Amino acid sequence: MADTTSTDVAATLSEPTTASLAAAKSVLARPCSYAERTRTHTQTKTRLRLQNQAQTPADTCAIIAAGGSGVRFGDPRGKQFVPLCGLPLMSWSLLAFDEAPSISSIVVVCAEDVLDDVREKIVSKLHLHKPVWFAIAGATRQDSCYAGLLRSPVHARYVAIHDAARPLIQADAIERVIARVRAGAVAGAERTASGSSADAALTVAPNDTIDGAILAHPATDTLKLVHDKRIQTTPPRADYWCAETPQVFKRATILQANHQARVDELIVTDDASLMEQQGYIIEVVPSVDANFKVTVPEDLILAEVVLQDRIARAAQAAADEGGSAGNPTAADED
Numbered sequence: 190m191a192d193t194t195s196t197d198v199a200a201t202l203s204e205p206t207t208a209s210l211a212a213a214k215s216v217l218a219r220p221c222s223y224a225e226r227t228r229t230h231t232q233t234k235t236r237l238r239l240q241n242q243a244q245t246p247a248d249t250c251a252i253i254a255a256g257g258s259g260v261r262f263g264d265p266r267g268k269q270f271v272p273l274c275g276l277p278l279m280s281w282s283l284l285a286f287d288e289a290p291s292i293s294s295i296v297v298v299c300a301e302d303v304l305d306d307v308r309e310k311i312v313s314k315l316h317l318h319k320p321v322w323f324a325i326a327g328a329t330r331q332d333s334c335y336a337g338l339l340r341s342p343v344h345a346r347y348v349a350i351h352d353a354a355r356p357l358i359q360a361d362a363i364e365r366v367i368a369r370v371r372a373g374a375v376a377g378a379e380r381t382a383s384g385s386s387a388d389a390a391l392t393v394a395p396n397d398t399i400d401g402a403i404l405a406h407p408a409t410d411t412l413k414l415v416h417d418k419r420i421q422t423t424p425p426r427a428d429y430w431c432a433e434t435p436q437v438f439k440r441a442t443i444l445q446a447n448h449q450a451r452v453d454e455l456i457v458t459d460d461a462s463l464m465e466q467q468g469y470i471i472e473v474v475p476s477v478d479a480n481f482k483v484t485v486p487e488d489l490i491l492a493e494v495v496l497q498d499r500i501a502r503a504a505q506a507a508a509d510e511g512g513s514a515g516n517p518t519a520a521d522e523d
């Protein structure tokens with residue numbers, strides 16, 4: 190659990206300036222993927238995609254796990270509160286989920302002693318559109334996510350669990366993971382309704398049915414299985430992916446899996462493994478843009494560079510369209 194005190198958090202909260210908040214909202218309103226930037230008519234495509242997404246149901250509750258103590262990062266305030274491009278680090282995830290059309294509400298999980306500061310000095314300053322609930326963190330990430338799940342509204346069909354320590358997440362990536370789970374759930378429902386797997390095979394590919402999906406990227410280093418410093422084997426890299434968040438599941442299923450995990454005393458480091466170990470089918474959705482976790486101090490420097498680049502590009506895009514970075518909505522109306 191975080192040993193952060195209310196005073197510590199208050200001290201770190203450089204009040205978001207109007208300029209930093211406007212810059213943040215401009216870059217999040219215009220997700221600029223590196224891949225997309227290489228294509229022509231980028232902004233038009235992005236705008237059209239977001240318009241399509243606006244027609245998708247807001248059926249997913251975001252759970253932002255912000256209850257860690259950041260031992261590896263080493264800052265006594267907790268890495269989720271340190272300033273990143275003018276805002277407390279966890280603000281960036283909150284803004285991205287607020288922007289994603291499928292998200293109906295947000296649960297912030299944080300340590301009890303900082304809850305009031307998080308509510309008043311971070312969340313309320315962001316002027317989010319979606320309702321925000323709070324849950325009290327547990328001793329481990331697994332316990333914190335469970336607390337967040339219990340606080341999520343029962344009418345949310347899906348949940349998207351995300352590390353507050355991954356501030357580079359963008360609405361576009363959130364939507365892609367939710368869309369995959371939604372499609373997989375529909376395939377499962379169609380198969381059940383059709384009565385027999387032979388019938389289902391006519392309309393639904395068997396591997397379309399999934400119980401969850403996570404953002405992830407293929408491993409890029411050569412991997413070694415090591416015992417006592419001795420290399421045992423070099424597994425085929427193509428089979429290995431690095432897990433990210435968000436991780437999206439049907440709310441009822443992940444809740445049930447958490448209940449069972451507690452009975453079985455199953456301890457995991459991410460929500461997908463809790464599901465996999467109980468036989469559920471989870472898929473990876475390739476992560477296109479940087480979405481690394483801020484774990485050690487160097488990660489914060491990299492995150493600052495990536496965000497500054499996104500902000501600069503969003504400002505340039507707004508200028509190219511005759512708008513301004515501080516007024517992205519007006520620029521989007523043409």
Ligand SMILES: Nc1ccn([C@@H]2O[C@H](COP(=O)(O)OP(=O)(O)OP(=O)(O)O)[C@@H](O)[C@H]2O)c(=O)n1
Nearest residue numbers: 254255256257258259260261328329333353354
């Ligand atoms: N009891 C915990 C532990 C972690 N987390 C959250 O889970 C995410 C990923 O965990 P990690 O990077 O391990 O964060 P910390 O536990 O804070 O870091 P460390 O392991 O270095 O102490 C973070 O957003 C962290 O705030 C949480 O909500 N509750």
Ligand SMILES: C[C@](O)(CO)[C@H](O)COP(=O)(O)O
Nearest residue numbers: 352432433434458459460482
């Ligand atoms: C959930 C996670 O971010 C996936 O990469 C990760 O497992 C968090 O915990 P970790 O202990 O830092 O791996």
